[in-house]
Amino acid sequence: xxxxxxxxxxxxxxxxxxQVAGAGFIHTTTNLSGAKVAVxxxxxxxxxxxxxxxxxxxxxxLSRGGAEVQMYAPDVAQMHVIDHGxxxxxxxxxxxxxxxxxxxxxxxxxxxxxxxxxxxxxIIFPGGFGAAKNLSTxxxxxxxxxxxxxxxxxxxxxxxxxxxxxxxxISPVLAAKVLPGVEVTVGHEEEEGxxxxxxxxxxxxxxxxxxxxxxxxxxxxxDLKNKVVTSPAFMCETKLHLxxxxxxxxxxxxxKLSGK
Numbered sequence: 001x002x003x004x005x006x007x008x009x010x011x012x013x014x015x016x017x018x019q020v021a022g023a024g025f026i027h028t029t030t031n032l033s034g035a036k037v038a039v040x041x042x043x044x045x046x047x048x049x050x051x052x053x054x055x056x057x058x059x060x061x062l063s064r065g066g067a068e069v070q071m072y073a074p075d076v077a078q079m080h081v082i083d084h085g086x087x088x089x090x091x092x093x094x095x096x097x098x099x100x101x102x103x104x105x106x107x108x109x110x111x112x113x114x115x116x117x118x119x120x121x122x123i124i125f126p127g128g129f130g131a132a133k134n135l136s137t138x139x140x141x142x143x144x145x146x147x148x149x150x151x152x153x154x155x156x157x158x159x160x161x162x163x164x165x166x167x168x169x170i171s172p173v174l175a176a177k178v179l180p181g182v183e184v185t186v187g188h189e190e191e192e193g194x195x196x197x198x199x200x201x202x203x204x205x206x207x208x209x210x211x212x213x214x215x216x217x218x219x220x221x222x223d224l225k226n227k228v229v230t231s232p233a234f235m236c237e238t239k240l241h242l243x244x245x246x247x248x249x250x251x252x253x254x255x256k257l258s259g260k
Contacts (some may be wrong), residue, residue: 003241035260037119040112040151041073041101042130046234047082049097051128054168054233055104058126061251063078068260070120073101074148076198079133081139097134101131112150117157121258124251127169127233138173143207145177156213162227164257166250170201175226176210183223185215187232197236218246219254229253 025046039058043049058255075098081090102109117123125131132139136147147155155178158165167175172184189194189202189212213221217236222229231250235242 002082004181016248017190031199035255035258036119036124037062037067037069037254037258038115038120039069039071039117040123040135040154041071041097041104041109042107042126042134042255043078043095043097044071044103045099045130046128047078047084047085047087048078048095049100049128049130050104050126051169052104053240053243054126054128054247057247058124058166058251059167059247062124062255064068065251065255067255070110071101071105072110072115073098073105074134074150075111075113076134076148078130092105095212096131097260112148112154115150115154115163117154117163119159120163121260122164122166122254123154123158124254125168125171125174127167127235129170131169131174135171135176136174138162138170138177138204142204145173146179147174153202155179158248159226159228163247164227164229164254165192166229166254168231168247168250169235172230173205173208175228176205176208177232179226179228180209181211182226183211183230184228185213185219185221186230187217187235188202188214191202195237196235197237202234216246217242218249220246220249222253222257227257 041050078095081093135151136145138145144240175182186201187198191199220231231246
């Protein structure tokens with residue numbers, strides 16, 4: 001397990017002392033009778049990692065649904081680092097996807113190389129450009145992209161085991177690449193005056209051999225055959241609570257398919 005080093009200064013108030021990973025200082029529920037769900041992150045920050053609002057919404061809805069959660073991320077370098085204030089790459093800076101994901105996971109993060117489908121009832125992937133940059137090369141290579149080897153392995157393992165897979169925002173491209181003929185949604189297929197700024201992704205998904213299904217931001221698409229549940233999330237320019245609701249619908253459908 002990846003752990004953050006604890007640099008504890010005696011002069012710190014107790015509530016400011018850094019915590020050691022795995023100390024239970026995390027959002028998982030105490031209801032151990034619910035589904036066990038793996039959540040795979042891709043860094044921290046929409047333009048070069050996981051979309052933080054999406055990750056938070058997933059975790060809130062999983063907690064409300066009584067799930068037991070463990071977060072994972074690949075131990076690899078980010079494709080690049082983006083200054084989120086300027087929207088520009090920081091040329092001389094590099095960051096590690098696992099270390100950055102630990103920010104969202106409050107330190108309780110594990111290398112995705114150690115993720116086994118046999119230990120979980122379902123898996124969920126938040127969006128953010130990290131899914132297209134760090135979990136795959138979709139942002140650069142489009143339909144010719146490669147998926148991180150461990151991410152591809154776990155997707156195939158969950159699929160083979162008949163366990164549900166949830167993906168939102170841009171992350172459905174991972175399933176489109178790895179699972180032949182899968183049905184997914186990234187929202188609408190036209191930009192509609194800027195409401196769907198990434199609508200072109202739908203065509204890329206079709207080029208990958210997957211079927212794209214048009215859905216609104218509060219809706220999900222459930223591919224019952226493959227047990228893949230997808231929702232548009234921030235592929236749509238809209239109010240945050242609508243994105244939160246759509247992610248909630250995705251989580252609910254994933255938990256329902258898990259049978260827990």
